[in-house]
Amino acid sequence: MKAKELRCGHFIGAEQRHCHSTRNLREYLPGYRCPAHTPAAVAGRPEPPEGEGPLPGAWTTPTPDAASWAAIDARHIRSGKRRSNTTDYRAAKAAERRTA
Ligand SMILES: [Zn+2]
Structure with missing residues (x-):
């Protein structure tokens, strides 16, 4: 075609x-x-004049809402309630040991 x-x-x-x-x-x-x-x-x-495109990191700025969800996600990954890969699970467990 x-x-x-x-x-x-x-x-x-x-x-x-x-x-x-x-x-x-x-x-x-x-x-x-x-x-x-x-x-x-x-x-x-x-x-219209040529723009410079999106600002660097425009879509990567964490909002307070996203940060709180990330914290909840991390807690659930640690507990094993949320499915994740082994690397994330071990990182979450290691973070738990550091904060405990
Ligand atoms: Zn034409």
């Missing part, structure tokens, strides 16, 4: 056809668009 060629999916209403350009495509929520038919270009707005 041949891979579907990526094309600009913008429908040019005045010409009653799709753009189907294959040059400099970028993916947007409605699909692939050429530079002339990006959502901003169609809306008559300037293109």
